[in-house]
Amino acid sequence: MIKIKTLLGFFIKVGIFCTFLGALVVAGGYFYLKPQLPDVEQLRDIKLQTPLRIYSADQKLIAEFGEKRRVPINYEQIPEPFVQAILAAEDSRYFDHGGIDFKGLARAAFQLASTGRIKTGGSTITMQVARNYLLTLERTFIRKFKEIILSLQMERQLSKKEILELYVNKIYLGNRAYGIQAAANVYYGRDIDQLTLAELAMIAGLPKAPSAYNPLANPPRALERRNWILARMQRLGYIDSSQMAEAQQAPITAAYHGADIELYAPYIAEMVRSDLLSRYGESIYIDGFNAYTTIRSADQRAANQAVVAGLMAYELRHGYRGAEQQWDASLTEQQYLDKLRQIPSYASLEPAVVLAVSDPKAELQNASLLLRTGELVELNWDGISWARPFKSVNSRGPEPTQAAQVLAKGDLVRLLQTDKGWVLRQIPQVQSALVSLSTKNGAIRALVGGFSFQQSKFNRVVQGTRQPGSNFKPFVYTAALASGFTPASIINDAPVVFEDKNLESSWRPENYSKEFFGPTRFREALYKSRNLVSIRILRTLGVKPTLEYIQRFGFDGSRLPKNLSLALGSADVTPLELATGYAVFANGGFKVEPYWLERVTDRRGDELYQAQPMTVCEGCIYVPEPDQTGEDASLTELDTPPLEQELQEGETLTSLPLAPRIIDEQTAYLINNIMQDVIKRGTGRKAGKLGRKDLAGKTGTTNDLKDAWFSGFNRDLVASVWVGFDQPQTLGRREFGSTAALPIWIDYMEQALQGLPEAPLIPPQGIVSVRIDPETGLLAYPGQKNAIFEVFRKQDVPTAAAVRQGASASQDSSEDLF
Structure with a gap:
């Protein structure tokens, strides 16, 4: 007995000594490592890597740029069932321990010693936060010791809620999702507070091994992990047996959801990204910037639809070019599907492969096609019959009478879904651009740089310089009005040959119709787009002073020709430059600068940038x-x-900075008033379908019909549309600004102006309306039946009156009046 007591005392003393020695080692290690440890306090101001998000003016998400998808949330936004699920999965004693769960560590150590592997982790949530935020992921004893020390410090300096908030926002949960809110968006397309208990438990199972328990990559293991967590929640008293059973029986509903883009506006998104990159550098991709554009979502959607519909209409007018590819007709349906999944969609056009075509003798002509979703669809004759073979932009083959004349098994084609079902279409080779902006401050309301950003990232609104043709004439006519011409001035429309040293040879310009109309009123010459009148006006003004005047609208002087071809729109301009110039006609004579970035905020919502546009006031x-x-x-x-x-x-x-006046208000009113006639009785008459009296604009078509334009406006909104090929070539002999570009402008403006009251330009002081003779531009004689009203500056009203028919003319009848 004495020996036993002596031996027991010895072991007690050894135990005390070992404990004391262990304490000394721990204390020594603590004091040795403490200076090397990061400051826990920095966790209060931690910057989580968060992507750049770009929004419309009405806060619809346009784009997201960054490698990591993360949407930080605060503790109050975490659903309580998720807190319970994550504690059941990772750290059930989280709210009871002081950062280190000694029971858990002992259990993990025992498992390691007895089985050679750890079945339940010894790391607490606090320890995981310390490791994820402040340490490396190396597996060493020193790192683990640092982790323990930091965890103890964190528990003293941060609340449990703060630590858990850091945890749920940092953890990687697969598929580029960092944090639980991003995971909810990626796997379920909803926010974390909208998920069911089963879905919350599924996300709670991901931190342990995001790849192994991923419901997309490994559904069986993910289901097993989810149900284990639900059972743990029931044992811990978080849920009852019926809740557990219901959630465990729920099917896996996870599916990949990309960034929740609410508005398709990729061209403007790229403009903003490029702008911010030049301002702030590469940090824009990780610092959680939010950029708000001037784009209005309703306007942008209308622009997207108008451009696609306009280009589709052009394709229908010119015929079917055939299948994109011809695949082996002997392939299986699965092989076709595998190939289809490699083919991208463009705009609204879905790739499909023809599986079967009806017998030519069949009463109903149709075809069966496979979509890349695996869906089988029927294409009826109404969706095929348009497809006359394309021969050239000026000719088509005969109308088909059988589906087999258009389609064959193995054809890779494009389908468009309409209200009446699927129809056959093709990717346009022709391109278009549309931009609209506020005439009051230059804010861009909608921008489409091409048919499809996925097909071509070239932004034709700002990068595509093309000749505007007659779309440019209003700037020359405005210069003329400012120099003393009036809407009633008479200019001769007759053949002329110019010997210009700036031109390679003699120049014999013509009107498109090849006709000449003799003496023509200034107003009529613009709305009927008479080329020879425009040239004579420019020759009278002089090229140099006209160039100087036109550059005040914002055009690059280096891209303006220094010869008489300027009158016919031979300059190189972008759609954005034209729209900005037209805004001056619309707003009464003020120069606005286009802008698309309204403001930028950081991750906390603090404002980093606020636009200060020059504003018409x-x-x-x-x-x-x-x-x-x-x-x-x-x-x-x-x-x-x-x-x-x-x-x-x-x-x-x-x-706000005031927009400068660049043309006087009387000149602005006169050119606006004349351009309204383009829509009332000129080349833009189709726009009359909008039923508004406050619209004005101008068509434009270049030589050989290579470019088609329409730019138009009311007092508040201006839009320019271009249609053409990227490599200039003729659009076809029936394709003008009025047929190719104007319909797109009409479709857009119909939506953009919906609900907005008419806003006609009010005549300024000094503008008067008088009756004139339409043939001479002079005052109408008393009782003249064909007299018309014309507007003038008060000082420019004609002083002479026309004479009755049969009387001698009272004016110079020389051929060339100017």
Whole structure:
């Protein structure tokens, strides 16, 4: 007995000594490693790698750029069932321990010693946060010791809620999803607070091994893990038996959901990304920036639809070019499906392969096709019969009478889904661009740079310089009005030959119709787009002074021809430049600068950038912000402090920069009024279907019909549309601005102006309307039946009256009046 007591005492002393020695080792290790450890306090201001998100003006998600999908949330946004599920899966004693679960560590150590593997992890959620945020993932004793020390510090300096919030936002959960909100979006297409208990448990099972328990990659193991977590939740008292049974019986509903793009506007998204990259550098992809554009979602959707519909209509007019590819007719349906899944969709056009075509003798002509989704669809004759063979842009083959004349088994074709079912279509070779902007401040409301961004990332709105043809004439005519011409000025439309040293040879310009119409009123010449009149006007003004005048609209002088071809639109311009120039006609004479980025915020919502566009505000007094030009900036602009100044009637103060006036209000009104006739009685008459009286614009078609344009506006919105081939070639002998571009503009404006009241331009002071003789432009004689009303500057009203028919003419009848 004495020996036993002596031996027991010895072991107690050894135990105490070992404990003391262990404590000394731990303490020594603590004091040795502490200076090397990161400061736990930095976790309060941690920056999670969060992608750049780009939104429309009405906060519809347009694009997301960044390798990691993450949507940080705070603790209050975490559903309680998820908290319970993650604790059941990872750390059931989380709210009870002080950062280290010694029972868990002992259990893990025992499992390792007895079985050679760990079945239940010894790391707490706090330890995982320490490792994920502050340490490396190396498997060493030193790293584990650091992890323990940091966990103890974190528990002293941070609350349990703060630590759990850090955990759920950091963890990787597969498929580029970091954090539980991103995982909910990726796997279920919903936010975390909208998921069922079964779905929450599925996500809670991912941290342990995102690849092994991924419901997309390994559904059986994911289901096993989910049900184990639900059982743990029931044992821990979080849910009852009936809730557990119901959730365990729920099927796997996970499916991959890409970034939840709400608005298709890839061209503007790329413009914003490029802009931000130049401003802030590569950090834009990880710092959680949110960029808000000027794009309106309804306008953008209308623009997308209008461009696709316009190009589809062009294709229907010119015939079917045949299958994109011809695959071996002996392939199996599965082999076809495998090949189809490698073919991308473009715009609304889905790839499909023909499986069977009806017998030529069959009463109903149709075809069976396979989509890349695996769906089998029937294409009836109404969706095929349009497909006359394409021969050239000017000719088509005969109308088909049988489906077999158009389709064959193994053909890779494109289908479009319509209200009446699937129809055969083809990817357009022709391209288009559309841009619209606010005439008040240049904010871009919609932008389409081509048929499909996936097909071609070339942005034709800002990168495609093409000749505008007659779409450019209003700028020359405006210069003429500013120089003394009136809407009633008479210019001779007659043949002429020009010997110009800037041209390679003699130039014999013609009207498109090859006809000449003699003396023509200025107004009529513009809305009927008479080429020879435009050239004579420019020759009278002089090329150099006209170029100087036109450049005030924002055109690049280096791309403007320095000869008389300028009058016919031989300049190189972009659709955005044209739309910006047309905004001046619409807003009464003010120059606005186009912009598309409204504001930028950081991950906390703090504003990093706010646009300050030059704004049309007649009657406004501009008061610069003090931080822009110094404390006395307002006193520099005004003789008296702005708040003390007595404002005149109609005047207001504004801190937005004011758009400069570049043409006088009378000239702006006159050109606007003339361009309304383009739609009322000229080449843009089709726009009359919109039923509005406040629209104006101009068509444009270049030589050999290579480019088709329409630019038009009302007082608030302007839009330009271009149609053509990227490598210039003729569109076809019946394709003009009025047939190719104008229908796209009409489809867009019909939606963009919906619900907006008409906003006609109000005549400024000094503008009068008088009756004139339409043949001479002189005042109408008393009782003249064919007299028309014309608008003039008061000082430009004709002083002479026309004479009655049969009387001698009272004006010079020389052939060339100018």
